[in-house]
Amino acid sequence: MSYIHFDKAQLINLNYSLDREIIRTNRSGTYTSTTIIGCNTRKYHGLLVVPQPQINTENHVLLSTVHETVIQHGASFNLGISKYPGNYSPRGHKYLKDFDSEPIPKLTYRVGGVLLQKEMILDTNRDRVMLRYTLLEAHSPTTLRISPFLAFRGYHSLSKENGDINKDFKKVPNGASFQLYDVYDPLYLQISKKAEFVYKPDWFRNVEYILERERGYDYQEDLFVPGYFEFSIEKGESVIFSAGLTEADPKTRQSAFQKEIERRIPRNNFENCLKNSAGQFIRLRDGDTRVIAGYPWFGWWGRDTFVSLPGLTLPTGDYKTFLAVMDTMSKDLQGPLFPNVGSGVNFNMNSIDAPLWYFWAMQQYILYTQDSKTIKKRYLDKMKGIIDGFKNGTDFNIHVQENGLVYGGEE
Incomplete structure (x- = not known):
C-alpha cells in the first residue's frame, strides 16, 4: 500500500473524492491532472496538457479524459465519469475499489467478476501520457473499449461545438491520429496491441467544471469524441493506451512504460x-x-x-x-x-x-x-x-x- 491511499468508501463519496486532485509533470513542460476518480473539475484538468509554442506560450488541453467500458456477455459497464447539468454521467466511480499513488497513480475497478487495474504515467522527456490496463481477474471473455474526449484548446479557455474542426483521422500503427485544428500538433492515440478503431464522431455537450463555477468563471464546454478503440483483454494481460504528439511504436510501449516506472524516485521517505x-x-x-x-x-x-x-x-x-x-x-x-x-x-x-x-x-x-x-x-x-x-x-x-x-x- 502506498503512503497516499483511498478506499472504496472514500472514492464513491463525491463530496470527498472530487476535492482531491492529482497533478504530475514531466521535463518537457507537459502535465496530466485530474481528480483521484478521473472526473475533471477544472478547465486546467486533462490527461495530456502540452505546450504548443507555435500558437503561444500557454499550455493546451488536447486530451481531456477517456472513458473506459468493460464488456462481457454483451453487457457494458462504463467506468468513466463527467459532470453535466444536474447530474454525473456515467457514474463509473461506483465500480472503484481503491486508489494508490505509489509509484504512480493507480485505480482498481471491480465490475462483477472483473477486477481491472488502471495506471497512469508521463513520458519523462516527451509529450506523451500512457495508461496501462491490467485485467487482474475475469471469469469470461472480456472486451475493453476506450473513448477519448478531445478538447484542443488553451487551458485558460473552453471548447464549444463548432463546424470548423477537422473530424477526419489518419490511421497509424494500432491507432489513429487527430488534428482538430491546423494550428495544433497532431495527437497520436495508439494501443500496444491490435485494436479496432470505430469511427463514431460526436460532441458531448455542456461538460461542467464545478471548481470553475465556484470561482465565478465560465464552466461548461463541449468535448469532441471521434469514436472508440476496442480490443479483447485476457486475465493477467496488460494493455497500454498511449497519447502523444509523436507517433509511438506499439511494440515498445510495454518496455517504455516499465522504464518510466524505474526512473521514478520512490516516495518512501x-x-x-x-x-x-x-x-x-x-x-x-x-x-x-x-x-x-x-x-x-x-x-x-x-x-x-x-x-x-x-x-x-x-x-x-x-x-x-x-x-x-x-x-x-x-x-x-x-x-x-x-x-x-x-x-x-x-x-x-x-x-x-x-x-x-x-x-x-x-x-x-x-x-x-x-x-x-x-x-x-x-x-x-x-x-x-x-x-x-x-x-x-x-x-x-x-x-x-x-x-x-x-x-x-x-x-
Missing part, C-alpha cells in the same frame, strides 16, 4: 518526496531550461526562478541543471532587468529585486561547489551590466541613491 517534487518544476524544451513557477497555470518568472533554483538543484548535486537554467535566464536579461510575472511576450519587467536574486543564486552555487571560475566565465559580464544599470538608473525610476541603497518606483 521525506527526502525522496522532496526530490520527487523538486524535479516537477524543471522544464527543458527547445534548448531552454526553465523553472515553472507553479502548475497548472503559472509560467517561468524571474524572481521565483532565482529564489527557488538553488534549492531545487544544488542539494541533489544537479549542478548541470542549475547552470542550464541560469544560461537560459541570462538570455532573457534586458538591460539590467529580468522578465518577471508572465511568460514569452506576456511579461513585465518591473521587478526591482529579481536581478538581486540573480546574484544571490550565484552565491549559493559557489557556496555549494566552490566553483567561482564557472560563474566568472559565464556570467560576470551580465552581472557587471546589472550593476552599471542600477548605478546609472533604469526603467521604473530604479537607481542607486547616494547612500548606496537601491530605490525604485514611480507615481
